[in-house]
Amino acid sequence: MKSSTAPSPLRGTQPHCQTCSLNALCLPLSLNDNDMERLDDIIRRGRPIQKGQLLFQQGEPFQSVFAVRTGALKTYTLASNGEEQITGFHLASELVGLAGYNNDFYPLSAKALETTTVCEIPLTQLDELADELPDLRKQLMRTMGTEIRHDQNMMLLLSKKNAEERVASFLMDISTRYARRGFSATHFRLPMSRVDISNHLGLAVETISRVFTRFQKNGLIETQGKEIILQDIDTLNQLAGLVSDDDCGHSDSK
Amino acid sequence: MKSSTAPSPLRGTQPHCQTCSLNALCLPLSLNDNDMERLDDIIRRGRPIQKGQLLFQQGEPFQSVFAVRTGALKTYTLASNGEEQITGFHLASELVGLAGYNNDFYPLSAKALETTTVCEIPLTQLDELADELPDLRKQLMRTMGTEIRHDQNMMLLLSKKNAEERVASFLMDISTRYARRGFSATHFRLPMSRVDISNHLGLAVETISRVFTRFQKNGLIETQGKEIILQDIDTLNQLAGLVSDDDCGHSDSK
């Protein structure tokens, strides 16, 4: 049995899944103590990644999956003409890289939006463990299923929503994810730049800026640089036409 | 060992994975004979679905995953305002429904584009089998990974490409998938309507129609209703800015 002899959160201290405050949200979710320890054994914790640094790059050999411990990442794909599309932002406890499963090479790149620490999970070992721990297998597939639903919601957003609806959807998405982590759902800091937001939402930067100011004039939000306060969640939700990520529109409709 | 006593393709004949011409593309891929038989045992083959019929509907209890045997399906999600976004078309051998994994309810609907037969795989049994057959588990995860990459390519298309590029991408995607099934890559029949295409690509029907005629004038394609001939694949590919679904942009770029 491992003992955590160093309770101080100093750099160099190796944390473990068992004591990680995120284990109820992260991959260990639903694993029993024994299984969690086996997962913990294959995880590598490296030094922090600085803002702007790449965690992995499209085309590199696909070797590991990552879980964000602190900080935030963006993942993006490159079109052959060089244009990039940000496919997602990843906050603490979220898994990055599973999109590449079945590929010898990463099909996307991941870059740190701020100083970020991650747990690295080597693919070969994760793969072996997935065959031995049914709960882990299920959790991996659940994570992939969630990713698919998220991406399909993004397709809907990109193909059917106008600029205001996109921004509202985006804000509510981030809000929900912060709330799930125990942070305020109405007052938070956006870790990404306006350019990143515009890229992700398929809009021009200028449009993001204009919608933000319009929302502010209408009393929906309050912004101060990257700090943001959601003042009228109901209207934002309505604008977003949002269906929360988990109920997937299951309702009495029709 | 099962024997196929009825070689005639009459209705009512129950085919099996072992003898299915699609087993090299479908879920049984990479399973050995023994494993394939166990998978085959849990599969149900029902009567054909007629054009326009629903295979399952968003919000219904999530009970089964399906593999298309013949025909074609579209899957789509509904926004809360009722607008629908077609997230994908599914041809023979392709799996439908995995996007809902981890959900108690289907997060999307599936409708037949033409008379279609499917293999139904009950989720609980598939789930059990996935824990017993490592190859099946890997294949399921590969399928989900492919779906994620496909959806992320769609995000790029919807957010960065103009009308002509979208249509070219679409045509090349369909072409590639037919070719993989042994059909012509240049001469095929689109199973979906123009409206479906426009919805999927985030364009108006009229725009689809106009791009088709423009392509025809420029000698890129030849159309006759749903029949289509690709006459200049190189230019189409270039327009698509396409990166084939499997190499995911791995190249010497940069």
Added chain:
DNA sequence: CGGCTTGTTGATAGTGATCAAATTCGGTGG
């Protein structure tokens, strides 16, 4: 053959992109 759905073509308009410029922010060094 007639009614209805699907697809095509034309004219116009609107949303958001693009170009240009001003302003603020963030970090750095004096």
Added chain:
DNA sequence: CCACCGAATTTGATCACTATCAACAAGCCG
């Protein structure tokens, strides 16, 4: 602590792509 520089953001003016509206043609099926 403040001045300064480059980057990020905001604001304004104009343009373009594609949506929308309208009408027509062509399949499709009873």
